[in-house]
Amino acid sequence: MRFTDILGLSLGALYRQKLRTLLTTLGVVCGSFVLFTSLSLRQGVQETILRELSRFGDLRQVEVSAGYGGRVQPAAKQFPKVEGTMSQERRERLQAELERRHRWDEGPVAPTVPLTRERLRQLERIEHVRSVTLWRTQVVTAVLVGKTAERAKLAAAPPADTHYRQRLIAGNYFAGADSRQVLVTEWLLYELGITGEAEAAGMVGKTIRLGVRSIVLPEWLNFWRSLDVAEDYTICGILRVAHEDEAKGRWGYVRLEADVVLPPRSAEDFLARLPFTREFGFESALVEVDDAAHVKAVTTQVKDMGLRPDAMLERVEVDQFIYNMVFSGMSLVAMVALAVAALGIANTMLMGVLERVREIGVMKAVGARDGAIQMIFLVEGALIGLVGGVVGVLLARVLAGPGDAWMRSILERNTSIKLEESVFVFPVWLVLGAPAFACLMTTLAAVFPARRAARVDPVAALRHE
Numbered sequence: 001m002r003f004t005d006i007l008g009l010s011l012g013a014l015y016r017q018k019l020r021t022l023l024t025t026l027g028v029v030c031g032s033f034v035l036f037t038s039l040s041l042r043q044g045v046q047e048t049i050l051r052e053l054s055r056f057g058d059l060r061q062v063e064v065s066a067g068y069g070g071r072v073q074p075a076a077k078q079f080p081k082v083e084g085t086m087s088q089e090r091r092e093r094l095q096a097e098l099e100r101r102h103r104w105d106e107g108p109v110a111p112t113v114p115l116t117r118e119r120l121r122q123l124e125r126i127e128h129v130r131s132v133t134l135w136r137t138q139v140v141t142a143v144l145v146g147k148t149a150e151r152a153k154l155a156a157a158p159p160a161d162t163h164y165r166q167r168l169i170a171g172n173y174f175a176g177a178d179s180r181q182v183l184v185t186e187w188l189l190y191e192l193g194i195t196g197e198a199e200a201a202g203m204v205g206k207t208i209r210l211g212v213r214s215i216v217l218p219e220w221l222n223f224w225r226s227l228d229v230a231e232d233y234t235i236c237g238i239l240r241v242a243h244e245d246e247a248k249g250r251w252g253y254v255r256l257e258a259d260v261v262l263p264p265r266s267a268e269d270f271l272a273r274l275p276f277t278r279e280f281g282f283e284s285a286l287v288e289v290d291d292a293a294h295v296k297a298v299t300t301q302v303k304d305m306g307l308r309p310d311a312m313l314e315r316v317e318v319d320q321f322i323y324n325m326v327f328s329g330m331s332l333v334a335m336v337a338l339a340v341a342a343l344g345i346a347n348t349m350l351m352g353v354l355e356r357v358r359e360i361g362v363m364k365a366v367g368a369r370d371g372a373i374q375m376i377f378l379v380e381g382a383l384i385g386l387v388g389g390v391v392g393v394l395l396a397r398v399l400a401g402p403g404d405a406w407m408r409s410i411l412e413r414n415t416s417i418k419l420e421e422s423v424f425v426f427p428v429w430l431v432l433g434a435p436a437f438a439c440l441m442t443t444l445a446a447v448f449p450a451r452r453a454a455r456v457d458p459v460a461a462l463r464h465e
Contacts (some may be wrong), residue, residue, distance in 0.1 A: 006372060010379040021384065024348050027341030028388025028438055035334030036396040036434040037424075040358070044425040051421070060297055061294040061311055063135060064123065065284040067113030067306040113306035114281030117268055123287055126301050127243050127296035131158040133264045135286040136272060137257055141188050142188060143209040150191045154210060154259035157183075157269035158288070163246065163255055164239060170206035170238030178265035180210060181236035188259040189238070202236055212274055222251055229273045233262070238393060269322065301386065313451070338438060342445035351451035353377070353456075360456045370454040381446025382439050389435030402425040 014021045079102055082094045114118075123132045137153040157164050157174075164183060165173050172189065174181050189200045211230030244257050271277050287309075289298050295311050302309040353360070360373060404422045411419060 004037060006375050006379055009376050010383060013356070014377070014380055014383065017061060017174055018353070019349055024332060024345055025388045025391075027344050028385055029392045030336035031334055031341050032389045032392025032438045033161045033338055033395050034433055035331060035394050035437070036430065038331045039402075039430055039434070040326075040332055040396065040426060041399070042421040043427065043430070044192075046156065047425060048419065048421070060289045060295065062287040062302065062309045062311040063125045063284055063286055063290065064115065064302055065308045065310070066111035066115045066281050067308055068111050068415075102252060108296075109278060115307065116281050117272060117284070119307065120268065120282070122305060123285065123302070126287075126298055128290050128298060130288045130290045131160065131264070131288050132284055133158050133298060134271060135254060135266050135284045137254055138212075138274075140210045140260070142184075142192065143211070143261060144192050144203075145207070147192045150188065152188050152210070152259035153257050154260050154262065154267070154270075155254050156264050157261050158264055164261055167239040167242060167246075169240045170201040174263045175236070175366070177234075178269075179263050179264065180233055182210070182233035182259040182266075183237045183239050184208065184235055185239045185259050187239060187241050203235050204238065206235050208235055208260075209233075210270065222270075222297050228275075229270070231270050233266070240307065263461050264365035301314050315407070324395050338441050342441045345384060345445040346449060349381065349446055350378055350452065352380075353449050353453045356453075360453055364456070367425060373456075374450040376449050376455040378443055378446050379431075381442045381444075381450075385439035385442030386435060388442070389438030392438065393431060397426065398427060 079095075079099045082091050082098060086094075117376040120132055120134075123129060134156045137155050140152055140154045141149050143149045159177055160175055168183075169186065173183070184198055184203070190202060192205060195198050209230055209232050212228060237372060239261070243254065246252075246255070268282075287298065287302070287345075289295050299309045299311050363373060400422070404424055408419055408424055
């Protein structure tokens with residue numbers, strides 16, 4: 001028997017039982033729809049999170065801070081004793097808390113592994129590390145000749161930084177990582193009395209003094225001479241005030257708050273002179289890796305140095321685990337729905353075998369082999385799965401538009417995030433795989449009825465009424 005004959009007999013059998021075939025196919029459609037939608041949403045959410053974070057380079061960055069092993073309290077230190085009538089257990093709890101609070105009242109804790117300049121150079125030598133820049137801001141005093149002094153926040157930026165380059169409104173970016181140049185914001189110049197736009201642009205090439213003073217002096221004293229640590233820098237460029245949407249990302253607040261920006265090595269030279277840095281080391285540094293795939297390896301090496309790494313990628317992986325569990329549960333429910341539909345198909349075909357006993361007997365009497373009889377029922381199951389799977393995928397694709405619009409409206413209403421791309425994705429493997437999986441499930445469901453039909457005795461079948 002030719003395959004075209006088998007296909008024709010299968011289609012004819014399905015057509016004769018229109019309502020039964022329709023209801024059975026609808027079960028496959030529902031299962032395929034849920035399975036395709038959950039897998040599409042799972043893939044889309046993952047890509048959306050990675051895409052939004054990658055816009056700001058957060059996934060390639062690791063914040064490194066000094067390693068702390070805790071404070072060792074000298075044995076001679078005497079703490080106050082907890083007074084009052086109480087149980088011994090409660091007295092011990094309160095005494096431990098009293099000692100803990102007294103320790104922290106003594107001031108900063110010296111790190112066991114300080115973040116020194118030597119360790120910054122070690123970080124730079126790690127494979128796949130693109131740049132190492134001191135992070136967070138340092139409050140300094142900014143002074144122009146003949147102008148009042150103003151408080152300013154100092155930050156560092158690598159030569160390849162694109163954020164500050166895009167904000168330049170006058171002058172140029174740093175000439176190098178160790179140049180004695182500085183970028184200043186138009187806001188700081190305004191605070192220093194440079195109010196005119198042309199006057200602000202004319203500050204390029206002028207000298208500004210940045211310093212830190214440990215003793216607060218009266219305003220009438222000469223700040224130029226009262227700074228404990230001070231350095232002169234040449235203004236190479238003027239930065240416009242940053243918009244809040246330009247400072248998104250985990251570490252964007254530093255760019256938003258910075259009033260003066262130094263090259264990495266110049267920032268190290270300046271901050272290394274501060275008393276706090278000489279005693280405890282630098283507070284933190286931002287390590288930029290060339291690719292997110294290498295962040296884990298770099299983080300491991302940072303830990304081996306005794307320093308504390310903090311990578312956004314590690315937190316993203318936790319989030320990915322959570323939503324992968326959620327969407328995996330949804331996919332499991334969809335597979336159960338397909339399994340239920342497959343059981344329905346098996347039951348329907350078993351009924352079909354009983355109803356078509358005489359027809360099967362006639363086909364066997366005229367020479368049809370058991371394999372051909374079995375193939376007819378397998379093709380019927382495959383057709384139901386293929387049609388149901390394709391319709392389920394098409395239905396999911398059509399409803400993805402309204403679903404995506406609804407999810408966007410919720411995000412925009414409850415957050416400041418505006419997605420530029422859909423959270424539903426339709427990769428080729430999914431578009432082809434969902435119908436194929438549905439077809440496989442229904443074909444397997446048809447195996448038992450098909451074998452049952454192939455074993456029908458033609459003599460008994462011809463006598464069957």
